[in-house]
Amino acid sequence: MSQPRQSPWLAALSGLVYFFLYAPIVVLIVFSFNVSRTNVVFEGVVNQGPCGPFYWYCELLQNRSVADAARNTLIIAVTSTAVSTLIGTLAALALQRYEFFGKKSAETALYFPMVTPEIVMGIGILVLFSALFGWVNSMLPPGLRLTLGLGTVIVSHIAFSIPFVTLVVRARLHGFDSRLEEAAMDLGAPPLTTFLRITLPLIAPGVLAGAMLAFTLSLDDFIITFFTTGPGATTLPIYVYGLLRRVVTPEVNALSTLWILVVLTVVGLSQWFQQRE
Amino acid sequence: MAGYAVELRAVWKRFLGPAGETVAAVKELSLQIADGEFFALLGPSGCGKTTTLRMVAGFELPSDGEVLIQGKPMGKTPPYQRPVNTVFQNYALFPHMTIGENVAFGLQMQKVGRQEVQRRVGDALEMVRLSGLERRRPKQLSGGQQQRVALARALVNRPQVLLLDEPLGALDLKLRKEMQLELKKLQREVGITFVFVTHDQEEALTMSDRIAVMDAGVALQVGSATQIYEQPNCRFVADFIGETNFLEGSVQQLQGGQALVELPGGLSVWASMAQPVAVGNPVTVAVRPEKLTLRPLEAPLANQLQGQVVDQVYIGTDTYYSVRLASGQTIRVREQNNLAALRQGAQPGDTVCVQFVAETASVLTG
Incomplete structure (x- = not known):
């Protein structure tokens, strides 16, 4: 057998695909070192102040609003990841092991939001919160009234992350040998001990991968956050969008570059856990 | 002595079938397994032997009856509260633990002190x-x-009781034979009651003190290998x-315990009765190939059938003969290859007599 002949057209097409995928990211990173305040022409590498070429990065770190947005984003991502991982994992266990009335419908209903357009979900959640708060607030004194803010963003992030966690954990559970649990119980381990010492360590890579996915989803969510956020709960995507409406300085590029690094790290870790036996 | 190591009293296990119907995997099973006994549950797959073992372990609860x-x-x-331990079919070793941690797991659950755990794991x-x-x-x-x-x-x-679910099933033949003897030896040393599930008759015969042969959820016969x-x-x-070989006929x-x-x-043959039968009953005479002997054609004696050798297979220690009887049925005869047999071995085409002793054949109903 001879080697299949490589078509130059195929190679060119593949190159083009990768070019369009990565060129924007490369341009974005390059422009974060631009001298010019505008993102139109690259006028050379900035070398200003104590930070030298990293001038815009230093400017960025001194910006209070960026720090606030980053903090909000992290609070939301960490909280929603923790809660959605817990609920999503329990749901995966239940769907994998037990036969119960309405199981098929429960499963379909769980995965449906994943294919629902996000803007529809966002508007839906906003309408739900407004209606709910309108009704609840009418019974509360003025100082205790519920408003949109960190809380509502966290709740909606938990909601959209759960199906993803469940999906990832179920994939891991698929090959799980339930005889290992029987063996543990046979050796005297009550159900909770069996879960903590046998089940959990064995599905941990799946749970971690699910958590990483939930974390990245929350970190760069814009649409649902846009509809459910309120004063003082600006996240990084919302903040960047706000900046774009004025002038796009290399500060935004610097912020985006750092952000890509964070997301890449998390996704990389997630892949690594997923593949680890 | 608190009775038997394991006792099953009229145990039933019913499952819900795929179409919503009830399927009985174990039917009114009663067994008594003595302390220190090596007991085998033998039967084809789906006969209820594993379900029975799982009911003793506590993974399944009987629908009726008592364990x-x-x-x-x-x-x-x-x-986790029963004084039994199980060796699973594919071992079910915990993959995320070392061998030492695997063996120590049960002792840790019993809250045995650290030093003793270490010592006992080493011993085991x-x-x-x-x-x-x-x-x-x-x-x-x-x-x-x-x-x-x-x-x-x-x-x-x-x-107090060790349950083994086809523990040798995943091993190759040579290793399986070795482990059979090793298991038997180990059981004698530790003196623990072994209840052993297998579909391999040879395994059951080699190792067990007593065997329960199961089919369709029922223990048909319980007894020693012999x-x-x-x-x-x-x-x-x-x-x-x-x-x-099965020979159909009527009584x-x-x-004196035998039926003609x-x-x-x-032709009529004498055989021992395994079950009560009456004159006129349709019965089957069961006789094993090695209990049959080939003789040159002579005047008909008792328990002698006439036939023609149609096939001969030499397997070293023995030779198998297929003999077609006058009735058209073909039976198998296994003769040991001693000197006499080698000298006057029958050849395909020879007309011969097949003889057996009444005590070695069983009259069975059905």
Whole structure:
């Protein structure tokens, strides 16, 4: 057998695909070192102040609003990841092991939001919160009234992350040998001990991968956050969008570059856990 | 003594079938397994033997009837509170733990002190000849070694009863033979009651003190290897264990535990009764190939059938002959290759007499 002949057209097409995928990211990173305040022409590498070429990065770190947005984003991502991982994992266990009335419908209903357009979900959640708060607030004194803010963003992030966690954990559970649990119980381990010492360590890579996915989803969510956020709960995507409406300085590029690094790290870790036996 | 090591009293297990119908996997099963006994549950797949074992372990609860361990009714006692341990079919070793941690797991659950855990784990691994492998992972061991880890993990807890679910099924033939003898030896040493599930009749015959032959949820015959092989009490047992020739006929006469059975073609043979029969009953005479002897054609004697050798297969220690009887039925004869047999071996085409002693044949109903 001879080697299949490589078509130059195929190679060119593949190159083009990768070019369009990565060129924007490369341009974005390059422009974060631009001298010019505008993102139109690259006028050379900035070398200003104590930070030298990293001038815009230093400017960025001194910006209070960026720090606030980053903090909000992290609070939301960490909280929603923790809660959605817990609920999503329990749901995966239940769907994998037990036969119960309405199981098929429960499963379909769980995965449906994943294919629902996000803007529809966002508007839906906003309408739900407004209606709910309108009704609840009418019974509360003025100082205790519920408003949109960190809380509502966290709740909606938990909601959209759960199906993803469940999906990832179920994939891991698929090959799980339930005889290992029987063996543990046979050796005297009550159900909770069996879960903590046998089940959990064995599905941990799946749970971690699910958590990483939930974390990245929350970190760069814009649409649902846009509809459910309120004063003082600006996240990084919302903040960047706000900046774009004025002038796009290399500060935004610097912020985006750092952000890509964070997301890449998390996704990389997630892949690594997923593949680890 | 608190009674039997394991006792089943009229135990039923019913499952819901795929179409919503009730399927009985075990039907009114009663067994008594004595302390220190090596007991085998033998039967084809789907006969209910594994379900029975799982009911003793506590993974399944009987739909009806009672399971007693050391005379204590188990009721709904969960597996983790029963004085039994199980060796699983594919060992079910914990992949994320080392061999040492696997073996120590049961003792940790019993809150045994750290030093004693270490000592007993060492002893258990020594017993199964795996000392020094404490830090390995299950995946790094061969199938036979994993099997021995599973044994050590169960035996280290000193259970009153050890349950084994086809423990040798995943091993190759040579290793299986070795492990059979090793298991038997180990059981004698530790003196623990072994309840062993297998579909391999040879395995059951080699190792067990007593065997229960199961089919379709029922224990058809319970007895020693010799009893089950030499005196099967029904056609299924005679057929499932070893090789058997079946001759259909009807009872002509009864005398002192034996029956004279008339076969098609007018010949009659004497055989021992395994079940009560009456004159005129349709019965089957079961006789094993090695209990038959070939003779040159002579004047007809008792328990002698005439036929023609149609095939001959030499297998070293013995020779198999297929003999077509006057009735058209072909039976198998196994003759040992001693000097006399080699000198006057029958050849295909020879007309011969097939003879057997009444005590070696069983009259079975159905």
